[in-house]
Amino acid sequence: MTVIAIPTGSRNGAALVPATVAVAARTVRKFARTPQLIVVGTIQGAMFLLIFRYVFGGAIRSGGLSYVDFLVPGFITTGVLFQGMGAAAGIAEDVETGFFDRLRSLPIPRASVIAGRALADTGMLAWGTAVTTAIGFAVGFRLHASALDAIAAFALCVLFGFAFCWLFMTMGLIARNAQAAQGMSLLIFPLSFVSSAYVPVRTMPGWMQAFAKNQPLTAMVDAVRLLTGGHAARVLVGHSMAHEVIAALLWSVGLIAVFGPIAVARYRRG
Numbered sequence: 001m002t003v004i005a006i007p008t009g010s011r012n013g014a015a016l017v018p019a020t021v022a023v024a025a026r027t028v029r030k031f032a033r034t035p036q037l038i039v040v041g042t043i044q045g046a047m048f049l050l051i052f053r054y055v056f057g058g059a060i061r062s063g064g065l066s067y068v069d070f071l072v073p074g075f076i077t078t079g080v081l082f083q084g085m086g087a088a089a090g091i092a093e094d095v096e097t098g099f100f101d102r103l104r105s106l107p108i109p110r111a112s113v114i115a116g117r118a119l120a121d122t123g124m125l126a127w128g129t130a131v132t133t134a135i136g137f138a139v140g141f142r143l144h145a146s147a148l149d150a151i152a153a154f155a156l157c158v159l160f161g162f163a164f165c166w167l168f169m170t171m172g173l174i175a176r177n178a179q180a181a182q183g184m185s186l187l188i189f190p191l192s193f194v195s196s197a198y199v200p201v202r203t204m205p206g207w208m209q210a211f212a213k214n215q216p217l218t219a220m221v222d223a224v225r226l227l228t229g230g231h232a233a234r235v236l237v238g239h240s241m242a243h244e245v246i247a248a249l250l251w252s253v254g255l256i257a258v259f260g261p262i263a264v265a266r267y268r269r270g
Contacts (some may be wrong), residue, residue: 016115019108023116024123027090031124034148038127039081045132048082049075052198064232069144072136073153073225074197076129078217080161081192083128084168085185087121091172092181100267112262118165125161129154144230145252153227156248160220161251162266166259173266197221215253223248 031038052071062070094100094117103113133154143150168185175181194208195201195217201209210217222237223244229236237244 016109016112019112020116020119023103023113024119025116027117027120028123031120038124041086041124041128042084042131045079045128046135049132049135050139056198057265062200062225063236065229065236066140067141068136068140069229069232070200070225070236071198072133072139072141073228074195076132076219077157077160077221077224078192078195078197079129079132080125080157080164081185081188081217083121083125083161084164084188085164085182086124087117088168088172088175088181088185089178090121091117091169092175093178095173095176112265114260115171115266117169118162121165121169122158122162125165126158129157129161143228144232145228149227153224156220156224156227156245159252160248163255166263170259170263171268172229173263191215191217195221195252196225196237216248216255219244219247219251 004227007106049072052075053068057067057071060067091114094144100113167188171184172178172181175184192198194204194212197217199219201212204212222239223241225233226237226239226241226244234241
């Protein structure tokens with residue numbers, strides 16, 4: 001049984017930040033005791049990247065960018081969905097095993113439980129993103145922008161992951177079962193394919209383009225692609241970097257604003 005030591009800030013219980021950090025630390029320790037979660041996720045991401053790079057790469061034309069420079073930003077960005085499945089299953093497991101029931105008996109803010117889980121899962125996501133980025137460079141991806149832009153692109157990917165964590169945690173809380181949560185998570189994956197991640201949107205049927213251009217992953221992918229692809233990416237995307245970065249940030253804030261309260265409310269109801 002996992003024990004959480006939460007420092008209390010007053011007679012009424014722990015403050016939000018210490019409680020959030022304590023819950024996040026517990027989740028990280030759980031990850032450390034089950035390293036297969038990290039290893040399998042890393043291997044899975046590497047396999048899919050290699051498949052897209054070497055199996056589909058020769059058949060897809062991506063404008064002025066080489067396909068590997070087109071693919072890697074999109075793959076890294078949409079990787080938040082693959083890793084988000086773990087957040088959904090993990091929080092459903094916590095519900096199923098009664099861990100959350102024990103936390104409800106503690107004098108801690110209810111939001112700290114969900115925020116702590118989101119913080120830990122975002123840390124895992126940052127690690128996975130770093131590994132996938134390294135593999136991207138190994139298979140031929142190259143930056144066509146400054147190092148500062150590359151750091152900004154990485155930070156955006158982590159932010160996107162944090163935003164989608166709230167969506168996946170909501171699914172896990174609704175499912176209340178790890179297997180069911182994984183099944184529900186699969187409903188989000190078509191978003192990654194009906195976006196600009198793997199193929200240019202202009203190659204899709206007209207009716208599909210309207211959706212692909214106006215969904216969150218396309219804005220996020222294009223923002224990262226513009227930060228890493230230089231002039232060729234700007235010609236391909238057709239919008240300024242500021243336009244796409246702002247759109248991506250608004251989508252991220254929107255996801256957190258919508259699913260954050262829903263996740264906390266769902267946890268409160270048990």
